[in-house]
Amino acid sequence: MMKAGPIWALGAMSGTSLDGVDAALVHTDGEVIHAFGGSGYRAYSEAEQLALRAALGKWQDDDCSEALQVIQQAHTGHLGTFEGAALIGFHGQTLAHDPHGRGTHQIGDGAALANALDCPVVWDFRTADVRLGGEGAPLAPFYHFACAKWIGAENPVAFLNLGGVGNLTWVDPQKKAPDTPGALLAFDTGPANAPINDLMMQRLGRAYDQDGALATQGNVVVDAVEQFLLHPYFDRLAPKSLDRDEFTGILELVAGLPDSDAAATLTMMCAAAVARGLKRCPSMPERVLVTGGGRKNPVLMHMLNGVLEAQVDPVEAVGLDGDMLEAQAFAHLAVRVQRGLPTSGPGTTGVRAAVSGGTISKPSGKGAN
Structure with a gap:
């Protein structure tokens, strides 16, 4: 039984950009953010990135052993540098996501991590939501609600995470709790950094377009952006989510363009997808706070x-850390799971009713929930 009141929880996130592991401490009771603690980033080596990329699209019955080894070693080493955590939130690495088909697959062994770090670990956050009819993503919105309260927002505000995929959370901070009807609407907006990163890797052997240096030299090809917006995903009602590779034809739309024009056009596609998504919100938010790379x-x-x-502002404008917001989210969500509080609801994943997902693993000899 966990003690009442806030605890220090350590959250970890390895996102669809496949760049590395973020980890951050949050002092929370699962409802209110009381304080932020230390944080850190552990980059994947080129070889580790290649192993993870090779596993994208694979499911539980496929051979993912090499990618699993990367995830376990990276997380064990990185999280082991932190002290003071009573609980760990471990997201793992998403390899495949098909909520209305085969389900969702995040590689990672929370039980092994709990034993290695001698600390309880909450993991497998998405499966329960998908099993109950939800999209299984995005999961950060319940934390975004706590962030909106923390910054003292009075009017609707949106959090926009731009990782490999973009996702948006519209928050009404006047509501009492994140599972209150009308408090949240969340959904994936569309591709974000992933296709830009893929373009850079394929054409130039670089991981990403640093500071938009290539895109700033190019011109946006409007016809390609308009063709992109014809994808049926944009006509689906929110909540909705997508797999990193659902827009498989996106690079074909810029295949004949010079490198700079292709980068500029893919960057505008990300922005255009966000604009299309905001039109789905209950009202236009007062502010869009951007997190992620x-x-x-x-x-x-x-x-x-x-x-x-x-x-539009980076989240740093309101005192938050855009590099660590998702890692912090899984620290916060881990405490919610431990305390039986919901981690997703109809407005965030489309699940039929609010659900508390996640599996809790304790170190061997301490029992498990």
Whole structure:
């Protein structure tokens, strides 16, 4: 039984950009953020990235042993550098996501991690939501609600995470709790950094377009953006989620373009997808707060400011850490799971009713839930 009141929880996130592991401490009771602790980033080596990329699209019955070894070693080593955590939230690495088909697959062994670090671990956050009819993603919205309260927002605000895939959370901070009807609407907006990163890797052997340097030299091909927006995903009602590779034809739309034009066009596709998504929200938010790697791309941020009706700022403008927000989210969610609080609901994943997902593993000899 966990003690009442806030505890220090350590959250870890390895996202669809496949760049590395973020880890962050949060002092929380699963409802209110009381304080932020230390954080850190552990980059994947080129060989580790190649192993993870080779496993993308694989399911539980496929051979994912090499990728699993990368995830376990990276997380064990990185999380082991932190002290003071009473609980760990371990997301693992998403390899495949097909909520209305085969389900969802996050590689990672939370039980082994609990034993290695001698600390309880909450993991497998998405499966229960998918099993009950939800999209299984995005899961950060319940934490975004806590963040909106923490920054003192009074009017609707949106959190936009631009990782490999973009996802948006519309928050009404006047509501009492994240599972209160009308408090949240969340969904994936579309591809974000993933296709830009793929373009850079395929054409130039670089992991990403640093500071938007290539895109800033190019011109946006509007016809390609308009063709991109014809994808049926944009006509689906929210909540909705997508797999990193659902837009498999996106690079074909820029295949004949020079490198700079291709980068600029893919960057505008990300911004255009966000603009299309905001039109699905109950109201236009007062502010769009951007987190994830995309906020460091000045070209993308400029494009967002040009196509969105709301003020666009990095989350640092309100005192939050855009590099660590998702890792913090899984620390917060881990405490919610431990305390039986819901981690997703109809407005965030489309699940039929609010559900508390996650599996809790304790170190051997301490029992397990």
